[in-house]
Amino acid sequence: MKRNVLIGITSSIASYKAAELIRLYKKGGDDVKVVCTKDTLLFIGEKTLETLSCNSVSVDLFEKRQNTEHISLADWADIFVIAPISANTISKIASGIADNLLTSVACAYLGKNKPIYVAPAMNDGMWNNPIIKENILKLKQYKINVIEPTTGELACGTYGVGKMAEPSFIYEATKIQSKINKKIVVTSGGTREYIDPVRFITNASSGRMGNKIADCAYSLGYDVVLISTNDLTKPYKTLKAESADDMLNILKQEFKDAHYLIMAAAVSDFKVKNYQNSKIRKNDIKNDSYSIELSLNPDILKCIAQQKTSNQKVIGFSLTTENTIEIAKQKLKEKNLDFIVANEAKTALNSDNNEVWVIDKNENTQKIDMASKEQIAKSILEIVL
Ligand SMILES: Cc1cc2nc3c(=O)[nH]c(=O)nc-3n(C[C@H](O)[C@H](O)[C@H](O)COP(=O)(O)O)c2cc1C
The missing domain is CATH 3.40.50.10300 (CoaB-like)
Known part of the structure; x- marks a missing residue:
């Protein structure tokens, strides 16, 4: 069944992997829109995201337009996948902070009881930070599905946990329509x-x-x-x-x-x-x-x-x-x-x-x-x- 998939992207070396994720949803027949944080565009080009998703990319909360985009995107999406999600955005969402377009969409979307997945990517020190751990737990408590990062060679050159799950895995995992509490x-x-x-x-x-x-x-x-x-x-x-x-x-x-x-x-x-x-x-x-x-x-x-x-x-x-x-x-x-x-x-x-x-x-x-x-x-x- 065709879905409206909203992909959120935050600023990380892993941002480039979102391109492959968009391609997988499009290939699977879904409609895709992208919302990203401003710094994400330092890591991946807007043109790439726009071309692959066949939609303009939403970045700016206060851009001149007719509607309130943070609400219309939250309404439009059947499923919201934030991949990669940074330590910064994890913590903001866990605290209900809505200071940019992506976090404002997340804030509105979470009140609508629709599926949401986040795939963290970060350095192992950041991932093992007790504050981030607590915020991840908080996301889980609010029924946000966390697709755990894996262990491997990280962009900073160290070996450890924090590597974003592969796009193909994220794509498969988000086919799960509802979590079974068993x-x-x-x-x-x-x-x-x-x-x-x-x-x-x-x-x-x-x-x-x-x-x-x-x-x-x-x-x-x-x-x-x-x-x-x-x-x-x-x-x-x-x-x-x-x-x-x-x-x-x-x-x-x-x-x-x-x-x-x-x-x-x-x-x-x-x-x-x-x-x-x-x-x-x-x-x-x-x-x-x-x-x-x-x-x-x-x-x-x-x-x-x-x-x-x-x-x-x-x-x-x-x-x-x-x-x-x-x-x-x-x-x-x-x-x-x-x-x-x-x-x-x-x-x-x-x-x-x-x-x-x-x-x-x-x-x-x-x-x-x-x-x-x-x-x-x-x-x-x-x-x-
Ligand atoms: C080269 C580079 C790579 C980065 N990679 C990550 C990352 O993988 N994960 C992360 O949480 N932060 C990473 N950061 C830090 C974030 O970009 C920074 O915390 C930023 O404020 C996050 O903002 P955003 O969540 O609005 O995109 C990186 C920064 C730089 C300069």
Whole structure:
């Protein structure tokens, strides 16, 4: 459906990325108008914005014209996306300040209960400033969707958090028409069980399936927390866990107020019994052999599912090499799960595609045929949510 998209731009090195964002909305069939702060035009040319949006660019609050533009733009827009938004404009909007055209539009728009998204871009020092953090929280409290910046090389030459999300991501995220006030916790990746400070036992899980589920849940408007064994930067909350014990500890906290847990991580069944505090040296090995004793890890899924209330659903994964459906059904019962997604090592590992079976509490089984993990993620969520 064609929308009136109002793009706000503030002065940042990332302002040039707004050009690509305008192009994406236009290509998607939307009407686009641009409102920017005066200093933005030091970073990107007015002609570029005008040509790409097919509309004149609005900058000056007091320009001679017939109507009150800050009100007419707020009325015109079906959706308002400010990308990039500077620390300065974040703070002004959080305080209700309306001292230029962009902040005046925002002030009028926020009273109209329509969707608004902001994509911050700034130096990591600015992003970590407690005042800016507090102002970001304030925006969120007023239902302003914050598309979190990512970590990477920043324009100032440092490496840190503050890089604006990519235009394609912003475009996708703003397709979410309304936020669903439900929290989904997703886990992904293969856990690491350390033998000594440098060596560990792990498995072949890449984390792709869980990551796609988390991305897809986010784009559906859920509040997502992804607990992964990989280092990830996402526009939603991500937490790093290494071992099964780590993952369980984080989950105990995150599951308390969650509505769903989707446990796609491959958690090691075993951990090393006698962890060595310093690196094991070749010289320590006698008779060419070295034994590692393993003990069982806690069964995270069972442990969390035992704690679930009637408002919470727990979805597990089962990866097997044979008797796929049978084993999955056993786990479903044993662990008190709401759904289990069964898949096989030969299709699931080291691949961008997969085929799965989704089994509910009553053992009704739906097969999802071979497709990309992104497509599989969408189909799983359609069934379990
Ligand atoms: C080269 C340069 C790059 C800047 N990049 C950013 C930025 O990425 N994020 C930010 O918050 N401020 C940045 N600033 C500072 C803002 O431009 C400044 O705070 C300005 O007052 C913001 O005004 P505005 O919000 O009205 O556009 C930058 C300034 C300069 C000179």
